[in-house]
Amino acid sequence: MSFKSDIEIAQEAKLRDIREIASKIGLTEDDIELYGKYKAKVDYNLLKKNSGKNAKLILVTAINPTPAGEGKTTTTIGVADALSSLGKNTLVALREPSLGPVFGVKGGATGGGYAQVVPMEDINLHFTGDFHAISAANNLLAAMIDNHIYHGNSLDIDTRRITWKRVVDMNDRQLRYIVNGLNGKANGVPREDGFDITVASEVMAVFCLAKDISDLKERLSKIIIGYTRSGQPVIAGQLNAHKAMAALLKDALKPNLVQTLEGTPAFVHGGPFANIAHGCNSVIATKMAMHFADYVVTEAGFGADLGAEKFIDIKCRMSDLKPDAVIIVATVRALKYNGGVAKQDLNTENLEALERGIPNLLKHVENITKVFKLPAVVAINKFPFDTDREIQMIKEKCQQLGVNVALSEVWEKGSEGGKELANEVLRLIDEGENNFSYAYDLDIPIKDKIRAIAQKVYGADDVEFTPAATREIENLEKLGFGKLPICMAKTQYSLSDDQTKLGRPTGFKITVRQVKVSAGAGFIVALTGEIMTMPGLPKVPSAEKIDVDENGVISGLF
Numbered sequence: 001m002s003f004k005s006d007i008e009i010a011q012e013a014k015l016r017d018i019r020e021i022a023s024k025i026g027l028t029e030d031d032i033e034l035y036g037k038y039k040a041k042v043d044y045n046l047l048k049k050n051s052g053k054n055a056k057l058i059l060v061t062a063i064n065p066t067p068a069g070e071g072k073t074t075t076t077i078g079v080a081d082a083l084s085s086l087g088k089n090t091l092v093a094l095r096e097p098s099l100g101p102v103f104g105v106k107g108g109a110t111g112g113g114y115a116q117v118v119p120m121e122d123i124n125l126h127f128t129g130d131f132h133a134i135s136a137a138n139n140l141l142a143a144m145i146d147n148h149i150y151h152g153n154s155l156d157i158d159t160r161r162i163t164w165k166r167v168v169d170m171n172d173r174q175l176r177y178i179v180n181g182l183n184g185k186a187n188g189v190p191r192e193d194g195f196d197i198t199v200a201s202e203v204m205a206v207f208c209l210a211k212d213i214s215d216l217k218e219r220l221s222k223i224i225i226g227y228t229r230s231g232q233p234v235i236a237g238q239l240n241a242h243k244a245m246a247a248l249l250k251d252a253l254k255p256n257l258v259q260t261l262e263g264t265p266a267f268v269h270g271g272p273f274a275n276i277a278h279g280c281n282s283v284i285a286t287k288m289a290m291h292f293a294d295y296v297v298t299e300a301g302f303g304a305d306l307g308a309e310k311f312i313d314i315k316c317r318m319s320d321l322k323p324d325a326v327i328i329v330a331t332v333r334a335l336k337y338n339g340g341v342a343k344q345d346l347n348t349e350n351l352e353a354l355e356r357g358i359p360n361l362l363k364h365v366e367n368i369t370k371v372f373k374l375p376a377v378v379a380i381n382k383f384p385f386d387t388d389r390e391i392q393m394i395k396e397k398c399q400q401l402g403v404n405v406a407l408s409e410v411w412e413k414g415s416e417g418g419k420e421l422a423n424e425v426l427r428l429i430d431e432g433e434n435n436f437s438y439a440y441d442l443d444i445p446i447k448d449k450i451r452a453i454a455q456k457v458y459g460a461d462d463v464e465f466t467p468a469a470t471r472e473i474e475n476l477e478k479l480g481f482g483k484l485p486i487c488m489a490k491t492q493y494s495l496s497d498d499q500t501k502l503g504r505p506t507g508f509k510i511t512v513r514q515v516k517v518s519a520g521a522g523f524i525v526a527l528t529g530e531i532m533t534m535p536g537l538p539k540v541p542s543a544e545k546i547d548v549d550e551n552g553v554i555s556g557l558f
Contacts, residue, residue, distance in 0.1 A: 006112045006558045010120040013261050021259045025091065025292035032257065035128050038119050041254040042267075044212060044284045047291055055290035056429050059323040060299040060379075061308035061368070063361050064502075065492055067343050068333040071112065071381040071411060072299055075329045075418075078115035078410020079379075079425065080297040081262045082418030086426075090264055091293035092117070095271035095281045095301070096131065096256070097124045098199045100171040100535055103543035108558055109271070113411030115418070117258050117266045121554045130269070131169045131198050133252040137220075137245040138203045142166045144241045145225055146181065149189050157234055159191045162226035163516065165533075169198035173536030199273045200533040203245070205487075205521035208270035208282040209318055213253060217246040223520035233479065235519070255285040262415055265293075274301025275492045276533055278310040278523070283319045302492040304328060304364040309457050312372050313438050314485050314523055322436050325428040326368045326376040327421065329408070330361045332386040332394070338502045347385035354390055358397050359504035363459060363495060365401050371439055371456050375432025377424045379408040442483050446473045446515070449486045450526050454510040458495045464511045469526075472515045481517045481524060489527040497529040 004012075018040045022032050032040040060076040073094065080092035094117065097109035108124035110117045117123060126132070142164055149157055168175065175195035181188030198204060202223055210216035221237030228234060236242050255269040267289050270282035279301030280286075289296040300307030308326070316322060332354065333346040339357030341350055361378065368376040378398050380391060395405040406424045409417030440452035447465065454460040465473070476482065493499035496508045514527040537543075545556035 003113075006116060007120065007555065009114060010116055010118050010261070011553070013118060015118055016259060016263050018257060018259070021263065021265050022257060024263075025265050027292070033254070038258065039122060039128060040257045041128060041251065042257050042288065043254055044288060047284070047288055053291065053294060055293055056295050056324040057286075057290060057321060058295065058297045058325050058327065058425055059308065059311060060297060060327045060329060061304040061364070062302070062329040063334060063364050064303040064305070064338075064494060066334040066337040068331060068337045068346055070329050070331055070334055071408075072329045073109055074111040074113065074115045074411050075327065075379050075381055075408050075421075076297050076299040077111040077117060077260050077266070078408060078414065078418040079327065079422050080266075081115060081260050081264050081410070081415035082422035083295050083297070083425075084262065084264045085415040086419065086422055089294040091289040091296050092260065092264060092266040093281050093286050093289045093296055093298040094266060094268045095299070096127060096268050098131065098197065098271055098273070099125070099169045100197050100199070102557075103537070103546070104171045104535065104541055105538045112558070114261060114414035115410040116261050117268060118261060119258070121557055123258065123268055124557060127268070128252075128256050130252040130256070131271070133248050134201065134203050134207055135167050135169055135198045137248040138167045138198070138201045140245055140248065141223070141225065141236055141239070141241045144239050146188055148239055155234055155238055156228045156230070157226055158229045159189060162191070162193075164223075164225040165194050165196045167196045167198045167201045171197065171535040171537045173534065176532070176534045194534070196533040197535060199271055200276045202518045202521055204270065204272045205277050205518055205523075207249060207253065208272055208278070208280060209315070209521055210253070211283060211319070213246060213250060216249060216253060217242055219520040219522070220245050221520075224517060233519075253284065255282065255288055274307035274310065276489045276531055278314045278487050278521075279307040280311050280315045283315065286321065287319065304367045305457050305495050306488070306490065306492055308368065308372075309439060309453065310487060313440070313453075314487060317438060317442075317485060318522060323374055324434065325425050325432060326374050327379050327425065328361070328364050328368060328376055329379045329381055330394070331381045331383060332390045333383055335361060335394070340502075347383075349387045349390060351389060351393060354393055357503055358394060360495070360502070361394070362397060362401060363504045365398060365403050367457050369401065369403065371437070373433075373435040373437045375428040375434055376403050377421065377428060378403055378405045379421050380405055381408050381411070440486075442485060446477060446482055446486070446524060450488070450512060453486060453488055458510060459504065459506065460496065460508055460510045462509050464509050466511070466513045469512045469515045476515065476517050476524060481519065484517070485523045487518070487523040487525045489525055489531040491529050491531065499529070
């Protein structure tokens with residue numbers, strides 16, 4: 001059996017003019033800024049107009065990712081197309097891809113098969129330049145920090161306690177730790193430094209949580225860039241950097257309008273990673289989607305232990321959003337991988353391994369239905385080699401938790417393959433029990449909030465804090481940051497902080513090795529395990545397969 005690649009399917013599609021897509025949601029040509037024929041930006045000030053809609057918000061999450069693949073973005077797009085085909089006024093809201101994974105190992109973020117957003121090459125590469133603007137704003141602040149120090153350091157910044165790093169949207173391990181300002185006084189003050197990937201920047205988090213340009217500017221001004229020699233935080237506003245940073249971001253802040261292969265309107269905007277940041281598209285894009293549609297399908301990064309937890313405990317809390325239904329994506333192959341089957345053997349029926357791996361799925365189901373108390377459906381992203389007995393086993397286990405299973409064949413069949421799932425989502429919205437709840441209360445101490453996430457969401461016995469983390473928590477509470485939500489930085493591959501512990505591990509503790517405040521974003525980051533804010537490329541990066549011909553046609557992009 002041979003299949004066309006994602007890029008071949010996308011390049012064969014007949015795209016509609018973006019003005020036609022805009023008209024589907026009531027936008028005129030005066031409401032959009034064209035970026036060619038198939039992309040446009042939409043002014044967020046349109047949110048100030050009363051739409052009179054009461055849109056339903058559908059969140060798509062998943063089990064922990066595996067090399068076998070889950071298809072969360074593909075499912076998100078496919079179910080949106082299915083809802084559209086059922087006559088529902090639907091919009092999909094997604095994150096923008098980072099160039100790091102595109103040229104690294106994970107791939108793009110435009111879906112796959114016959115459930116894609118297009119033009120996929122543009123979206124996966126430079127798109128409308130949003131990430132470049134975010135990188136520029138981040139690096140402007142970095143330049144102004146070192147310039148301030150060079151010209152006398154009137155704020156008394158301790159050069160050993162500068163926490164702000166430069167960024168580049170590429171996996172480049174060589175830049176993790178550097179020394180700069182060398183070669184004499186004219187070239188700056190020598191100090192240890194390093195780069196993060198753009199999607200790990202606090203500017204990205206601020207960008208995705210801001211309500212408008214005024215809120216963006218206010219949040220940027222609160223970013224802590226380091227500490228004085230007496231231990232007081234120094235913020236971007238003291239350097240007068242926030243206004244120029246906002247000027248660089250003013251156009252990027254407008255959501256990007258594109259389309260699915262079937263012509264469903266899609267907002268693709270912002271893109272923080274979920275293992276080191278909060279993993280959701282922008283608040284502005286989500287709210288704008290809800291402003292113009294009756295049903296909005298959005299996703300959160302990685303599994304329900306990371307992206308969905310942060311979507312709820314950070315994004316929903318800050319923006320007064322509430323999901324009406326949740327889709328939890330899994331594959332038979334990925335569950336068998338969690339049960340100990342090698343990647344090359346996943347196409348063979350193995351009920352014993354599947355039974356060992358299913359607890360991973362069941363924990364994510366429990367997180368959604370028992371911790372966050374939201375109605376959920378499990379979507380099995382079906383592969384040709386899945387057997388009826390394997391699918392039946394998953395259905396029986398999920399039904400014991402009161403959750404139905406729907407097959408998703410959107411990769412192969414587009415909207416037609418998502419109608420079963422779409423109908424179950426509609427039923428959940430109408431009939432499901434929704435007692436929406438957060439995992440913790442903001443008023444409890446920082447350690448107790450971290451412990452609540454670890455115990456309730458990950459299933460950990462307890463949390464251990466290094467002495468350095470404990471000292472920093474005490475300092476943050478003393479500085480008045482104790483009531484902020486928590487953004488856990490944890491491996492995406494396991495419910496624990498050890499990526500080798502697959503399935504549903506028990507009897508483990510989470511170790512928090514470092515804590516820092518993202519005061520502009522409005523959350524506290526707790527780092528566990530070996531999470532890095534600048535990834536590296538694999539031995540054979542995807543970049544080696546990507547090419548462009550004399551006509552500008554790109555190949556090798558998934």
